[in-house]
Amino acid sequence: MNGFAGFVLRRIAGAVITLFVLSVIIYVVFYVTPGNVAQITCGPRCSPVQVHQVAQQLQLDDPLYVRYWHFLQGLFAGQDFSTGTSVEHCPAPCLGQSYQTGRQVTDIILTKLPVSFSLVLGAMVIWLVLGVGTGVLSAWRRGRLSERVLTAITLAGVATPVFVIGLVLMIVVCGELQLLPFPQYVNFTDDPEQWAWSLLLPWLSLALIEAANFARLTRASMLETLAEDHIRTFRAYGVGERAVIARHALRGATASVIALNAVTFGSAVGGAVLTETLFGLPGIGQELVHAVKVVDLPVVVGMVLVIGFFVVLANAVADVLYAVADRRVVLA
Amino acid sequence: MSLVEVTDLTVEFGALRAVDGLSFSLAEGAALALVGESGSGKSTVAGALLGLHRGTGARVGGSVRVAGTDVQAASDEELRMLRGARAAMVFQDPLSSLDPYYAIGDQIAEVHRVHTRVSRRAARARAVEVLERVGIPDAQRRSRSRPHEFSGGMRQRALIAMALACEPDLLIADEPTTALDVTVQAQILDLLHALRAETGMGLLLVTHDVGVAAESADDILVMRHGRAVERGPVGAVLAAPAEAYTRELLDAVPRVGARRTGSPATDEVVLEATGVRREFGRGKRAFPAVDDVSVTVRRGETLGVVGESGSGKTTLGRMLVGLLEPTAGEIRYAGRPHTGVNPAVQMVFQDPVSSLNPRRSVGESIADPLRARGERDEERIRGRVTELLERVGLDRAHYDRYPHEFSGGQRQRIGIARALAAEPRAIVCDEPVSALDVTTQAQVVALLGELQRELGLALVFIAHDLAVVRQVSDQVAVMRRGRLVEYGPADEVYDSPREPYTRQLLAAVPALDPELAARRRAARRTPVAAQRPAPEERTRVA
Numbered sequence: 039m040n041g042f043a044g045f046v047l048r049r050i051a052g053a054v055i056t057l058f059v060l061s062v063i064i065y066v067v068f069y070v071t072p073g074n075v076a077q078i079t080c081g082p083r084c085s086p087v088q089v090h091q092v093a094q095q096l097q098l099d100d101p102l103y104v105r106y107w108h109f110l111q112g113l114f115a116g117q118d119f120s121t122g123t124s125v126e127h128c129p130a131p132c133l134g135q136s137y138q139t140g141r142q143v144t145d146i147i148l149t150k151l152p153v154s155f156s157l158v159l160g161a162m163v164i165w166l167v168l169g170v171g172t173g174v175l176s177a178w179r180r181g182r183l184s185e186r187v188l189t190a191i192t193l194a195g196v197a198t199p200v201f202v203i204g205l206v207l208m209i210v211v212c213g214e215l216q217l218l219p220f221p222q223y224v225n226f227t228d229d230p231e232q233w234a235w236s237l238l239l240p241w242l243s244l245a246l247i248e249a250a251n252f253a254r255l256t257r258a259s260m261l262e263t264l265a266e267d268h269i270r271t272f273r274a275y276g277v278g279e280r281a282v283i284a285r286h287a288l289r290g291a292t293a294s295v296i297a298l299n300a301v302t303f304g305s306a307v308g309g310a311v312l313t314e315t316l317f318g319l320p321g322i323g324q325e326l327v328h329a330v331k332v333v334d335l336p337v338v339v340g341m342v343l344v345i346g347f348f349v350v351l352a353n354a355v356a357d358v359l360y361a362v363a364d365r366r367v368v369l370a
Numbered sequence: 371m372s373l374v375e376v377t378d379l380t381v382e383f384g385a386l387r388a389v390d391g392l393s394f395s396l397a398e399g400a401a402l403a404l405v406g407e408s409g410s411g412k413s414t415v416a417g418a419l420l421g422l423h424r425g426t427g428a429r430v431g432g433s434v435r436v437a438g439t440d441v442q443a444a445s446d447e448e449l450r451m452l453r454g455a456r457a458a459m460v461f462q463d464p465l466s467s468l469d470p471y472y473a474i475g476d477q478i479a480e481v482h483r484v485h486t487r488v489s490r491r492a493a494r495a496r497a498v499e500v501l502e503r504v505g506i507p508d509a510q511r512r513s514r515s516r517p518h519e520f521s522g523g524m525r526q527r528a529l530i531a532m533a534l535a536c537e538p539d540l541l542i543a544d545e546p547t548t549a550l551d552v553t554v555q556a557q558i559l560d561l562l563h564a565l566r567a568e569t570g571m572g573l574l575l576v577t578h579d580v581g582v583a584a585e586s587a588d589d590i591l592v593m594r595h596g597r598a599v600e601r602g603p604v605g606a607v608l609a610a611p612a613e614a615y616t617r618e619l620l621d622a623v624p625r626v627g628a629r630r631t632g633s634p635a636t637d638e639v640v641l642e643a644t645g646v647r648r649e650f651g652r653g654k655r656a657f658p659a660v661d662d663v664s665v666t667v668r669r670g671e672t673l674g675v676v677g678e679s680g681s682g683k684t685t686l687g688r689m690l691v692g693l694l695e696p697t698a699g700e701i702r703y704a705g706r707p708h709t710g711v712n713p714a715v716q717m718v719f720q721d722p723v724s725s726l727n728p729r730r731s732v733g734e735s736i737a738d739p740l741r742a743r744g745e746r747d748e749e750r751i752r753g754r755v756t757e758l759l760e761r762v763g764l765d766r767a768h769y770d771r772y773p774h775e776f777s778g779g780q781r782q783r784i785g786i787a788r789a790l791a792a793e794p795r796a797i798v799c800d801e802p803v804s805a806l807d808v809t810t811q812a813q814v815v816a817l818l819g820e821l822q823r824e825l826g827l828a829l830v831f832i833a834h835d836l837a838v839v840r841q842v843s844d845q846v847a848v849m850r851r852g853r854l855v856e857y858g859p860a861d862e863v864y865d866s867p868r869e870p871y872t873r874q875l876l877a878a879v880p881a882l883d884p885e886l887a888a889r890r891r892a893a894r895r896t897p898v899a900a901q902r903p904a905p906e907e908r909t910r911v912a
Binding site: 266268270271276289363 | 422458459461466467468480481485516532
């Protein structure tokens with residue numbers, strides 16, 4: 039167990055360094071990006087004096103390292119902001135205040151995160167069931183007509199953009215058939231049933247495309263396992279094809295499915311922009327795109343750090359699961 | 371009725387006819403060895419007995435009857451009932467032949483449950499029982515281990531246990547000992563022998579090693595190009611082969627008793643290792659792969675290094691070439707300390723497939739050392755490479771071909787040509803012939819000897835095969851667990867070994883004479899309980 043504890047500690051240390059580097063990169067990138075941030079924040083009709091005031095209030099004239107230092111201070115010790123009339127305290131971990139709205143970034147994230155999480159977790163269940171199921175089926179029926187049809191469908195799935203699938207789903211299900219109302223996001227804590235109904239189509243459109251990836255991966259690694267010597271052993275001992283597939287070939291594919299799932303999950307938390315936009319889900323991806331457009335640096339940094347945190351976390355979890363799935367892997 | 375009845379069997383893979391009209395039969399409880407070089411079709415025959423070619427696209431003709439089942443006509447279900455229950459197969463590579471994800475006991479239990487209607491628990495108990503029978507110590511606990519936690523010999527025992535689980539009438543063993551060290555090989559062959567005596571099952575042994583056949587079978591069938599060349603009782607065929615090919619095959623088999631002929635050894639020391647030690651790992655996990663080894667190689671002389679896997683012979687070889695730095699001690703080349711790689715000391719690797727870049731022509735691979743030396747003139751490079759190709763018995767037209775177009779023996783010749791390109795004074799050959807058939811092996815060994823005489827090369831010949839080493843060496847170093855056990859002139863080491871370990875190694879080499887093999891087996895049984903693995907094979911002794 040000592041090895042396991044060491045592994046967790048090393049992973050945490052690695053994650054902290056990764057996130058630290060990430061935040062520095064974002065600061066530098068935004069610093070060198072052309073465009074007057076104060077002007078954009080203040081609005082097109084501001085006078086030069088007003089723009090100057092905004093720049094001072096947001097400390098935009100300070101050198102890069104000073105601004106970054108303030109950011110770090112806020113993160114570890116909390117920070118006080120003046121809103122012009124009063125002083126607002128932002129407790130640690132403070133990611134700063136939105137240039138645009140003055141809201142604290144941590145607040146924004148806390149309201150957006152549950153939405154993104156709801157979307158990705160639900161979709162994950164669907165893409166795993168559908169993707170792995172299709173993969174197993176096409177590995178089992180390899181070379182036959184049904185397998186070719188499945189392969190064609192998954193290929194089409196990989197190649198279809200999410201907004202096409204999402205739009206088609208919406209038009210057919212909500213428009214033509216009128217099975218569901220056009221989705222309007224409801225919080226899980228408000229009404230779990232409505233929450234599920236409102237997310238059904240987003241889940242499907244995000245999951246269908248990812249499922250295609252999982253189907254292809256599952257099929258490929260199962261076929262690879264099926265070509266291995268130990269499969270021959272069990273066939274030579276009279277173990278039926280179904281048992282060979284279900285027990286031995288699928289087992290060989292679990293490790294790669296776990297790895298892909300971690301990456302997909304981590305990146306979908308912040309990267310499902312298209313799905314969120316299409317269905318009007320107020321999630322992290324949508325907010326991030328907006329923040330980038332208006333150069334709202336604190337929001338961007340906060341969002342990217344949270345997304346980065348999930349990617350790192352998902353990968354660490356995958357490594358642990360990987361070692362559980364394959365005892366030969368040593369966590370180091 | 372005989373256990374196996376094969377009549378006019380033909381197996382075709384596309385245009386290739388792997389088995390061509392083979393017929394043989396095996397009586398109940400008898401043991402037959404199918405012997406042949408790679409590509410002779412022997413493993414294909416073994417697979418055909420269990421109908422393993424079904425659904426692979428191979429065309430199978432003729433008739434195969436095993437334990438009363440017509441394999442060709444049987445339904446998939448009937449075939450499943452035959453496989454494992456009546457006829458069980460033991461495969462060559464025991465690591466890849468077991469599922470890495472499941473405990474060994476569970477895998478055996480799974481197979482057992484396919485053929486018997488017993489509970490999970492009873493199947494598991496049966497698994498422990500057979501593991502115990504094949505000599506796995508502490509079988510109850512070890513049955514929960516996964517294959518990678520077993521040593522090579524124990525894995526092979528586990529596979530044999532799987533075969534025993536359903537008490538089959540026929541055991542088909544496809545190269546069961548090829549991946550194992552000699553002492554472990556002897557234990558496995560003894561185990562097969564004991565099991566046959568105990569259960570009365572028949573044995574079909576597929577092997578490229580005539581010695582293994584002599585140890586374990588009653589009858590032998592020599593195969594070549596998918597056909598039977600010669601068959602008969604093992605003793606009779608080996609003592610007086612009737613066919614030219616059988617004679618050729620037997621002549622090519624290196625004998626442990628054969629002395630090396632003629633070598634003009636000199637006093638000029640080319641390579642010298644003094645007290646070298648090499649550790650792998652750091653801190654508490656550090657272990658010495660080579661520990662306090664001193665050897666000397668003179669001009670025109672061959673030093674043979676023998677030992678079982680993990681004995682440190684490859685590590686020693688890499689240090690001699692300069693690919694690894696010793697942790698302690700010193701390597702000297704021509705009297706001077708030798709650090710880093712030196713063009714004068716070259717290496718020939720074991721696996722001629724993976725040690726050549728598959729995407730470059732062999733001419734380019736051979737030219738590498740020339741270019742590394744700074745040669746830029748394309749004309750001269752091509753000329754020199756052509757000369758080298760011809761020197762190792764290949765054609766000048768082979769320059770632009772790619773490695774996959776060559777046979778194993780030819781690839782090893784390419785490896786030798788590449789080593790010669792830098793005009794070395796010493797070559798370290800790491801298992802240069804162990805991937806080759808005996809006849810090819812003999813040719814490559816002859817080529818090395820020729821080159822040595824011609825160029826006065828100092829050779830280091832690393833191998834696990836004691837007979838090959840004897841054939842080529844002037845001096846022999848026997849290694850075990852990183853240490854030098856015995857070191858001296860080849861004839862002394864082989865004819866009058868001082869150390870018990872050397873004697874044990876030599877006694878484990880399969881004899882080409884079945885009677886001698888039987889006597890040796892009896893001798894092995896007396897000192898130690900025959901079915902127990904050697905101490906180093908156990909990971910934990912209770």
